[in-house]
Amino acid sequence: MVVADGNPIVWLSALAGDRVGLMPGSDLVRPLVTAAAAAGRKVSMLGATAEALAAASTRFAAEIPGYLPGVLIAPPMGFDPEGPAAREALAQIRDQGPGLCLIALGAPKQEKFAALGRSLAPETGFASVGAGVEFISGHQSRAPAFVRAMAMEWAWRALSAPRRLMPRYAACAAILPGEALRAWRQRR
Template identity: 55%
Template sequence: MTSPFSPSHAADQSPMRFWGRGYDVPVNVPDWASLDTEINQRLRVGKGFSVATINLDHLVKLRADARFRTAYAAQDIVVADGNPIVWLSRLAGRRVALIPGSDAIVPIARMAAAQGKTLALIGSTDRALAGAKQYFEANIPGARVVATIAPPMGFDPTGASADTVLAALHDAQADVAFLALGAPKQELFAAYGRDKLPSVGFVSIGAGLDFFAGTQVRAPKWVRAIAMEWLWRAALQPARMVPRYAKCGLILPSETVNAIRLKLGGGPK
C-alpha cells in the first residue's frame, strides 16, 4: 500500500500536520486538482485507495481512540473537511482547499464513471441508499451503482459483519465504495477493506448520501459560503451536535499552538 503520508502525485512536500498524543496526521492532498490527479491515476491502473476527510471532530476522536489513530494512519488520502482545518493550515503557512466529504462525492463518482468504473453505496438506510442510487444514475452520465448495503445495528467495521459487506462488494465487482457509516466506523472499515480488497477505492463521506436522497437537509449554499454550516447543523440536531462542537472548541487552542509551531519550523510539543 502507498504510504498515507506520500501520495503518488507528491503534491505537497511539506503538508499541514495535526499533532496529538500518540498521533501525527497530515493533510496530504491539499486541493481539488491534486485530488482529481490522485484518484484518476489510481482508477486508471486499478489501484485501490482510501479517502479520509479530517475535521475538528476527528481530531477530538483521535485523542481518545487508539483504533481510530491506527485507521487514520492507514488512509491513502487525507483532505481538509471543515473551515477550522483550512484556517489552521493557513495559520501554519500551509494553504489547503476546503474539501468536504459531501462535496467530493459527485466529482469522484464522475471520475469513476468516466473510466467505466462501478460504484457501491454503504451505510445509512435502505431508503437513503435507494434515493442516492437513483440520483447518481440519473445525473451522472455512465454511473453504475452495483451494490447498496445498509449494515445492521451493531455493525463491526473490522469483524465478521465487515467481511460480509466486503464479500458483497467483491461479488458485485465494485470499484469505488462510498462509506456513510460515520466516524470512526467508516475509517475503520476503509482501513480494513483496503487490505482485503486492494483494488477498491473506499471514500468516507459521513452523512453525504442522505443529502442526495433527501432524508437529511444540508445547509443552503449561502450558509456554507459564510462558514456557518456548523451552526445550521447544531440548530437542526442540538442534542447531538452541540456537545460535539463544544468538544471541538476545547481543542482549538492547542491546535492553534501546533499551527504556529509548524510555521516557525517546530514540531509537536
C-alpha cells in the same frame, strides 16, 4: 488522498503556515460517481439508511450517464467498522470487482472502514463522504451557500440534529485551542 473536510482544518493549516482549500467530502460525491461511471465501474454505498441509499442510487441512475449500481449496505446501529459485519460487507464489495465505495458512516468510523477495505478489497476505491449520500438522496438538507460561505455549516448541521451532533462538535471545539497552539509552534 486526504482532504480538508472542515474549516477548522483550513484555519489550523493556515496557522501552521501551510494553506489548504476547503473540500467537504460531500462535494466529492458527484465527481467521484461520474468518474466511476465513465470508467465503467460499479458504485457501492455503505452507511446511512436503506431508504437514503436507494434514493441516492436512483438519483445517480437518473442524472449520471453510465452509472452502475453496486452493493447498498445500511449497517445497523452500533456497526463496528472493523468487526465481522464490516468484513462481510467488504467481501460483498470486493466480489463485484474493481469499483468505488462511498462510505457514509461519519468520522472516525468511515475512515476505519476504509482502512480495513484497503487490505480486504484492494481493487476498490473508498471515499468517506459523511452526510454526502443523505444530501444527494434528499434525506438531509445541506446548509445554504451563504451559510457555508460564512463557515457556519457546522452550526446548521448541529441545529438539524442537536442530540447527535452537539456533543461531537463540543468535543471538537474543546481540542481546538491545543491544536491551534500546536499549529502555531509548527510554523516557527
